[in-house]
Amino acid sequence: MPPSKVPPSVRQRRLGTELRRLREQAGLSVTRAGELHGTQQSRISNIESGGYPVSADRVRALARLYGCGDDALIEALTSMTGGRTRGWWEEYREILPAGALDLAELEHHAQSMRIASAIHIPGLLQTLEHARALFRDVVPPLSPPEVEHLVSHRIKRQAVLHGAQSTPLSALVHEAALRMGFGGPEVARGQLEHLLSASEYPRVDLRVIPFGTGSYPGSGAGIVYFVAHVERLDSVQVDGDRSEFIDTEPQLIKYRAVMDRLETSALAPEASRDLIRRIARSI
Structure with missing residues (x-):
């Protein structure tokens, strides 16, 4: 799925920001995170900018990769997935x-x-x-x-x-x-x-x-x-x-x-x- 042409909402950007913070806390570069996750560096970057739709499963996978053991935080992050809310x-x-x-x-x-x-x-x-x-x-x-x-x-x-x-x-x-x-x-x-x-x-x-x-x-x-x-x-x-x-x-x-x-x-x-x-x- 290509990056969304609609500018990301503040919630989408926040989800990306939190995933970036988890990656940085794990001491991983964007390149290394992509290698470990089996995806391109550009996709990790787009996810972290909020410009790439990300699924709940991918959020959980990235959180595990980054060593996050806070289940409440992970579930809260998954609730922010799915693109911009169609409200x-x-x-x-x-x-x-x-x-x-x-x-x-x-x-x-x-x-x-x-x-x-x-x-x-x-x-x-x-x-x-x-x-x-x-x-x-x-x-x-x-x-x-x-x-x-x-x-x-x-x-x-x-x-x-x-x-x-x-x-x-x-x-x-x-x-x-x-x-x-x-x-x-x-x-x-x-x-x-x-x-x-x-x-x-x-x-x-x-x-x-x-x-x-x-x-x-x-x-x-x-x-x-x-x-x-x-x-x-x-x-x-x-x-x-x-x-x-x-x-x-x-x-x-x-x-x-x-x-x-x-x-x-x-x-x-x-x-x-x-x-x-x-x-x-x-x-």
């Missing part, structure tokens, strides 16, 4: 940037998520009107069809919070985000009312970081921490001047610590709801 987000392939599709795919596969946001309401908790107001404010301006594509994609992502298999979400939202007032008073009030409703979802833990709690670690960037089946496969999206996905162990350790620290600054769920209600009444 609903694929309908946006020629419409939205690849990063938007990657985000939806990571949300779909996450065991749970931890989000921290200083300026914006997390996308998974935005109303349609709030999202539309945000995208209409983009510079340079977007066309009406571009705005609607982005809005529909954002709203469809929220399906992970509903149903019997909903994904647990811990959301830390700074008071500043609650007071930004995007879209005007009516939209802003509707957004806060939606947050109150979402905070009652069975698997959503919404907490507010109030003004006066001091510094905000992470330089105010939006953070999404995706918890995987095994800790080594966790991922982070940092949304600052540009969005990026992070998966190195030192960075994962850093952002786990950042999220832990932010949680200590947040109000309890009921106190958070009280603050949201007060702000909504003041609009």
Whole structure:
């Protein structure tokens, strides 16, 4: 099977990265790994770049070759095989940037998520009107069809919070985000009312970081921490001047610590709801 012509998703690239890390930990070069596995060096390289579809059996074979004895890790890696997941987000392939599709795919596969946001309401908790107001404010301006594509994609992502298999979400939202007032008073009030409703979802833990709690670690960037089946496969999206996905162990350790620290600054769920209600009444 030739390498896929479709650019690899962030999950496919992550699978390749983890196989490369296992090979390097085993002290094997790409050439030697190919020899031992009975395949071409170029195929090993393409697998590690995420550009070559790899089967679960091949992942297990490579893991054995590299001396990996972590069965949980191996099974988690095999679950990432089979090429790009044909999820609903694929309908946006020629419409939205690849990063938007990657985000939806990571949300779909996450065991749970931890989000921290200083300026914006997390996308998974935005109303349609709030999202539309945000995208209409983009510079340079977007066309009406571009705005609607982005809005529909954002709203469809929220399906992970509903149903019997909903994904647990811990959301830390700074008071500043609650007071930004995007879209005007009516939209802003509707957004806060939606947050109150979402905070009652069975698997959503919404907490507010109030003004006066001091510094905000992470330089105010939006953070999404995706918890995987095994800790080594966790991922982070940092949304600052540009969005990026992070998966190195030192960075994962850093952002786990950042999220832990932010949680200590947040109000309890009921106190958070009280603050949201007060702000909504003041609009």
